[in-house]
Amino acid sequence: MSAHAPGPADPFDSHDHAHCAATVLRRAEEQALEEGVRLTPVRRRVLEILLESHKAMGAYEVLDRLAAEGFGKQPPVAYRALDFLVEQGFAHRVRRLNAYAACLSDKRDHSPAFLICRGCEQVAEAESPELRAAILALGEAHGFTVERGTVEMLGLCSRCAGKQPE
Amino acid sequence: MSAHAPGPADPFDSHDHAHCAATVLRRAEEQALEEGVRLTPVRRRVLEILLESHKAMGAYEVLDRLAAEGFGKQPPVAYRALDFLVEQGFAHRVRRLNAYAACLSDKRDHSPAFLICRGCEQVAEAESPELRAAILALGEAHGFTVERGTVEMLGLCSRCAGKQPE
DNA sequence: TTTATTTATGTTATACCGTAACTCGTCAAG
DNA sequence: CTTGACGAGTTACGGTATAACATAAATAAA
Numbered sequence: 001m002s003a004h005a006p007g008p009a010d011p012f013d014s015h016d017h018a019h020c021a022a023t024v025l026r027r028a029e030e031q032a033l034e035e036g037v038r039l040t041p042v043r044r045r046v047l048e049i050l051l052e053s054h055k056a057m058g059a060y061e062v063l064d065r066l067a068a069e070g071f072g073k074q075p076p077v078a079y080r081a082l083d084f085l086v087e088q089g090f091a092h093r094v095r096r097l098n099a100y101a102a103c104l105s106d107k108r109d110h111s112p113a114f115l116i117c118r119g120c121e122q123v124a125e126a127e128s129p130e131l132r133a134a135i136l137a138l139g140e141a142h143g144f145t146v147e148r149g150t151v152e153m154l155g156l157c158s159r160c161a162g163k164q165p166e
Numbered sequence: 167m168s169a170h171a172p173g174p175a176d177p178f179d180s181h182d183h184a185h186c187a188a189t190v191l192r193r194a195e196e197q198a199l200e201e202g203v204r205l206t207p208v209r210r211r212v213l214e215i216l217l218e219s220h221k222a223m224g225a226y227e228v229l230d231r232l233a234a235e236g237f238g239k240q241p242p243v244a245y246r247a248l249d250f251l252v253e254q255g256f257a258h259r260v261r262r263l264n265a266y267a268a269c270l271s272d273k274r275d276h277s278p279a280f281l282i283c284r285g286c287e288q289v290a291e292a293e294s295p296e297l298r299a300a301i302l303a304l305g306e307a308h309g310f311t312v313e314r315g316t317v318e319m320l321g322l323c324s325r326c327a328g329k330q331p332e
Numbered sequence: 333t334t335t336a337t338t339t340a341t342g343t344t345a346t347a348c349c350g351t352a353a354c355t356c357g358t359c360a361a362g
Numbered sequence: 363c364t365t366g367a368c369g370a371g372t373t374a375c376g377g378t379a380t381a382a383c384a385t386a387a388a389t390a391a392a
Binding site for chain 2: 010012095096113115117118124126128130131133134135137138139141142143144145146147148149150151152153154155156157158161
Binding site for chain 3: 204206208209237238239240242243246250264
């Protein structure tokens with residue numbers, strides 16, 4: 001069922017990953033051009049690295065890769081690139097994992113929920129108007145002005161749920 | 167409108183905090199007895215410290231307090247007590263803040279949403295059937311089995327929203 | 333009660349995550 | 363050519379968390 005639908009691929013579905021990654025990268029390049037920000041070699045490379053799989057990567061994991069490829073060897077090199085990607089909406093930070101994942105969505109400035117599979121360790125992003133509404137409503141019910149909402153779901157994707165009997 | 171309703175107090179409302187803290191502490195003692203777990207001096211003290219305010223506290227902040235009172239001076243002392251409290255549902259971990267807050271709810275094994283005010287830095291917990299349903303539905307829509315859902319909302323409580331003009 | 337077992341506390345040491353502050357090079361505007 | 367903005371590199375440090383081991387206290391078994 002690896003669909004080539006209009007929207008972004010679901011990481012938990014089998015899909016043409018090379019195509020998936022290339023699409024995201026291309027879109028990032030376009031968007032950077034439009035916004036007048038620079039997708040420099042380090043930044044671009046970090047995005048490529050994140051796009052190699054749908055697992056979230058720690059900053060130091062990314063840093064090791066960069067260092068091995070001749071970029072800087074110190075934490076700020078990775079953190080600055082990651083911060084840039086997050087700011088531009090090219091990547092997301094997954095707080096539960098202290099890690100980062102490429103953004104697969106074509107929407108700018110969204111804040112999706114994350115589905116974190118503890119089996120294969122992949123992370124998917126998902127949006128839901130109901131969820132968004134419920135968050136705003138809950139805030140409102142408490143007189144609370146919600147500026148950012150974070151939703152992270154830990155569990156098992158269908159494939160991993162099938163494998164792991166217990 | 168500082169209500170003394172049956173449920174737990176809303177941290178963002180003015181309330182009799184001494185009473186609020188005492189109630190939670192008493193309930194923790196009772197529950198520990200029922201469950202056959204031990205609310206030892208360090209553990210109890212950590213809960214008391216968390217209950218001093220509705221701000222979330224970092225582990226090292228807690229540790230400093232413990233050390234000053236003659237308990238162990240090393241990180242595991244604080245982390246173990248905090249882990250215990252979280253496991254028993256006496257406290258929550260707030261990932262966005264890398265910090266911990268006492269649980270005010272009387273429900274066991276709940277996973278509330280957190281309302282984190284960036285003004286007064288207090289944290290409230292809130293539950294919403296709609297939110298819970300939306301999370302489960304979103305998981306289901308992706309064939310994903312949700313085991314734990316984390317919701318953290320950053321923003322301003324009504325009091326702080328009033329103060330901060332912008 | 334004495335012994336054995338489990339559970340909790342404490343330690344040292346270390347790993348992991350993240351940022352402040354400064355230097356240098358590049359590139360475009362004046 | 364100088365200035366200013368920005369990106370990338372560095373050193374150095376601070377904050378967060380856990381592994382591994384030693385000791386003491388509580389509980390269960392003998």
